[in-house]
Structures are given as C-alpha cells and as structure tokens.
Amino acid sequence: MRGTPHAAQRCLAVPCTIGRGCGVHERSAAAAQEEAMPDTAARVNHRWLLTARPQGAARENDFTWEEVSVDDLADGQVLVRIVYLSLDPTNRVWMNEADSYLPAVPLGTVMRGTGLGVVEESRHPGFAAGDLVQGLLGWQRYHVSDGRGLTRITPLPVPLTAYLGLLGHIGLTAYFGLLDIGKPVAGETLVVSAAAGAVGSLVGQIGKLKGCRVIGVAGSEDKCRWMRDDLGFDSVINYRIENIPEALRRHCPEGIDIYFDNVGGKILEAALDHLALRARIVACGMISQYNGSEAPGGPANLTRLIVHRARMEGFLCYDYADRAMEAFTELAQWMLLGKLHYRVDVVEGLENAPKALNRLFEGTNTGKLLVRVSEEPNFPPQAEAYTSKYLN
C-alpha cells in the first residue's frame, strides 16, 4: 500500500488543522502524479468468493481468494477501482442460506459488500474517469458495472471514509432510525446498545443534540470512557462486567423511552423489562443473533410491549434513499461544526476482509470498520462550494 494513512477522526476542520501530510486536504506530489497516470496495463482483479455457508462465525475457509484479469470494457460499462470496503454486521446475514431483505449471496460468487471507489475507465455516458461512486461493489479490487446500483458522490470537505460512515448508510441508519422510528422528545431517556459502534455512537450523539438523556451500552472500559468523555453520554454501561438489568434500573429511574437496539438477545430482554409507558424500540440490528454467538431464542418477555403500550419497529436505511440529502445535510453540518465525533478502524488490504469481519462480533473494532482496498484518489474538489452553500 502507498499513501498517507487517513487521519479521519482528526482532521474535520475547515481550514485544515493538520497541514502537510493530512490525507484529507493535501495530497503528496507523488500520489497526485500516480493518479494522473492510471495503470492501463492488464488489470488483475483480486476477489473473495463465498464458497461455503458459515456455521457460527465466518471463517477464512468459507471463502476462496481469486485472481482474475479484468476484461476490456464493453459499451455502456464502467470500471470502478474499489478504495474502501465497508464491513457491517449485515454481511454475515447475507452469507446465510435464507434470504433476508436481500437474497442470500449465492455460493461461488463474489461476496457482497458496500464499497466506495473511483471510476478508472468509463464507456458509460453517466460516469467519467475520476468520479467517486458508491454501491454494492463487492469484496474485490475492481468492479465492472453497467451503471445500475452505482451512486455518484458529490465530494464534500470531509474525509473520504465518511461516505461509508456518517455520510453513507451508517449516517442514514442512525439519523432516520432515531428520528423517524424512535421519535425522540427532549427530556426522554434513550438507551443505545453497541453504543460505541458506528451506528450506535452517532445515535447517542444525535440523541444528545435532540435533548435526550443518553445511556450507552458497550463492551469495554475504553469504549465506555470514549462515550462518556468524548461523546458526552450521560451514563455508560459495560455489559461485560455489569449486571445489565440492575444498571438499567439505576440509570433509567423513570424507565426507557427509546431503546435503540443493535444487538437483540439478552440486552433487548433487559430493556423490555424496563420500558417506560409508550416506549419505542428501534429494531436496527440484532448482532447477537447473526452468528450463533448467543443461544437462539427470543426475549421471553414480549408481553411487556402490551403492559407498557410500547412499539418495536424495524427499518432499513435503504428505505430512506429519497430523503438521504435531508440527513446528510444536517449530519455534515453537525460534523463540520464539531458536534459529531466518529472513529474509523481501517484494516489494510482486501486479503484481510474475512478475518476482519469477525471483529464486529467480538466487539474488538474501535469505530466504523473499513478495509482499505486501494489508495485514495485526489479529493475533494468541491469543498469550498459546499462550505459556502451550507455553512453560512
């Protein structure tokens, strides 16, 4: 790999506070030169095929590593070099035999994954070389497409990684999950599980911006410290060492108004037992159930929904695609004003994707988990325009 490691969580300021070497606002001359001359010799695609249905945690030998050459483009096609691959709990769900909100990944095909890339070559009228694009690009280095499913990105003065986080599916999930499904009211008590994770950490901060008391549940002292000291959560619970029901009772003396659920299982059951009247449970994810890492079986106390006249509702960020700019505009403003913090955890090299995925289930990632597949392109040309449009 080449280039400067990306200081995503450090350089959010306009103007740049890091200066030379900041991967966001400045590129080395060598990197710029390299990009101006893309390698047009025979390209080799590296890719991971899913070749077995994982039992429990996905293991590297559920996948097969393949090197194949990339064919010349046909008319109407576009070639994308993948820069970042997003690793999300939902990847594990897609590996199962059963369809979920998307069909199961067929065995023998490239593992599905959300990615961000740069167009290297285009014979499609809608895309030009140098365009930043996003979509289900797959666990591979190159993606050839007829353009369907590719979304062009308008660059903003934010780190590129933000498009797979705050200004991507993670931001949409946190924003609409909390605001549209959870419907927070100032003064209410919001409990978030996996609260140091990519979605959870945003949810808690948005909750604070909306005037909620926020209690974050996470699995390490480091994460708890981060939530309390940097994110401003009112209380934190380390589920690995604390008694969850007792801690919820202590931190939520008037019950839980909103439980933003990323994990399901035992924490969901404890939250159900401690709901306030007319509580909302935002069913965002149930990571404890995806991997067989917790005994199967749901909460035995769903009758609490009746007792507390509570609502539990599932959603997917994809349903909010047509309202994405509404979220991104507000999220980007908060971010540029320093009101939202986030961390990225970048794993170098596509070859490490299968192993890295399990960190989500072990809780050993520290921030939005990404794989850097190739070097970042030049970025971002339209920062000034955005800044003057949205921040005055």
Added chain:
Amino acid sequence: MRGTPHAAQRCLAVPCTIGRGCGVHERSAAAAQEEAMPDTAARVNHRWLLTARPQGAARENDFTWEEVSVDDLADGQVLVRIVYLSLDPTNRVWMNEADSYLPAVPLGTVMRGTGLGVVEESRHPGFAAGDLVQGLLGWQRYHVSDGRGLTRITPLPVPLTAYLGLLGHIGLTAYFGLLDIGKPVAGETLVVSAAAGAVGSLVGQIGKLKGCRVIGVAGSEDKCRWMRDDLGFDSVINYRIENIPEALRRHCPEGIDIYFDNVGGKILEAALDHLALRARIVACGMISQYNGSEAPGGPANLTRLIVHRARMEGFLCYDYADRAMEAFTELAQWMLLGKLHYRVDVVEGLENAPKALNRLFEGTNTGKLLVRVSEEPNFPPQAEAYTSKYLN
C-alpha cells in the same frame, strides 16, 4: 338462580323477534315484582379471595371462598349487586407476583375482575338504585364502593351481556386494536389468532367490514366452521391439526399485512416468518405465555421485524376510554344492522369462576366467557331514544 337464561346471541333485532321469554326485551311479571322490592334484609356477600400464587394454570385451591355479611352503607357509598363477571386471560396475569399494567392482586384480597352490576342501594349523589354500572367489581356478589372506578351505563337495545363484550372492554380492544394500531387498508391480508374468541371474532369481522382478506386461526373444527360460515372469514386454520407455517404460506401468498396477536408463542413466530413489507403486529395478548402452558422463551426470529420493516405494538383498551363512544357508536350500529355476530358462553354461579377461567387457556369456551353471579335487572329503558338517535 332464577330468571330466564339470557339469549344473547339470538335476540339482536329491533323489534324483538323472540317475544315472550326474551331476556332482553321482556321481563316476566314475577321478576319485575321481585326487582321492585329488593331484599333489604341482611345481605350476605360471597366472594373469592386469591390466597396463593398459581403455578401454571390457576386451581380452585389457589382461592378461598368466603361468606361475609355486607355492612350498612356509610355516607357517599354505593352498593352494587354484581350480575355478570367477565373472565378474561388478563385475570391470570393479575394473579402473578409481578405487577403488570395493574399491580398484582395482593394475596388475601378479593380476586380482581371486570363486572357489570346494578345499584341496589346508594348514599352517593352520583348513583341511584337501579343504575347499571360497570368496573373492576371483583369476584364477589356485592361490591361496596365510594363511586370511584364505577362507570354508569346508558342502556341500549342490546343484551346486557354486550356490555362485557361488544360494548365493553372487548369491543374497545378489538376496535382500536385493529383500527388504531393495525391501521388496515382495504385489500390487505389480516391474520387473527384466537380468532373465535371474544376479541378475535370481532377483529376478524371488523377487518372484513374494512375490506381486508381475513384468515382466522383457532383450535377446533367447530370454531373454524363458525368463523368461515357465520363470520365470513376468507380462510381458517385449525392450529391443532394443521402445520401453521405451511398454512400461513398457503393462505397468505403475498405475506401477512396485519397479524392481530392474541396468543404469542409459536403462532407469533410463524407469523413473523411470513410478514409482508411494512407489516403491523398488533400485540393484544399472549395467552400462550400467561399460564406456563407453552415453554418460555420468545420468538427466535425477531430480526424479521427488520427485514420486513415491520412494527409490533402493544396497547390496552383502557387507553381509549376517552374515545369509547366513537367505538361503541359504530359497533352498536353494526350489531343492530346484523353485521357483527358474537357468542357468549355464560357459566352459572360465582362458585364456578376459578374452574371456568381455565377454559380460556384450554380453548374450550365458545364465545365471550362470563359468569352469571345474580339475576338480570329490568332492561333496557332507553332503547327507543338510542334507536332514533343513531339508526336513522
């Protein structure tokens, strides 16, 4: 017991189609005379105290039968003779040690129960002898009250039992549960469990009136026949002999838009697996969970709420008290026009209440389960006024 057994499900017509002997529209001279001269000698109250927390099904020896004399009324008090006692699944929940939406019934006190009665004596300015009242009157013959929690009933030309059914908590539950929580749209597929029960049979019929395809799930061929032939449900499933997931797939080829859940457990799990996009699960009751009659543990597939962007929401009819007339007006109209059918299953004698309750959990009741505690009073004086007001 004295008086004519009440032909609740037969005489809904105005004018009366039964004639002499109809408990609704005509009283025998003897009964009328008896009522005009209430027995003012020392009254004996019979009552059931809850004296042990049931394990599993409630048994008669969890209760103690008591006979005590009724004291003279103090100023501000009212004496109610209970005519009908309603037996509902929620009675079993109230017997547990844990509080639910109401506190647990304390051991050694009269078992809590919804009842309908007639005021025999009043030293309260808000009530007069002969008034029909409703409330948590308890498993007893006489209820002495300071008036709080008593609701006076304006008699309509319907059977008295209707006030503990269609025009009482059952009607409110079915009406607002389906319309306010389920939000049916014509053409949608509605699945109802315990669909031959008091609430379920109304829900299915209201669903039909709103243009839904209705599938009823019940536990006997007799119940299934009634739902199909008399209530007009589109399909029925006998859960005791059919494979529920397979039957749901067959009867709901495009998935379930609304699942009105009265039972929880395995049927809830099967419904979750077969939801349509943006489905609503109305969490009305989970009778399979109240009694330990099914292994504990909730549905293992709550992630389906996410996959289908579905909502599961609990409610209680009590929350709709201020909108009750809205429901009763429409329900009474439908009833008087012959568009709603219901059955009552009247058990004679307070002494049989503990045993009778278990019929709800065994599914052996055929209609709204009531206990006749004492004879019906004269009834209903204001039928004509109601008819001219609402049915022209």
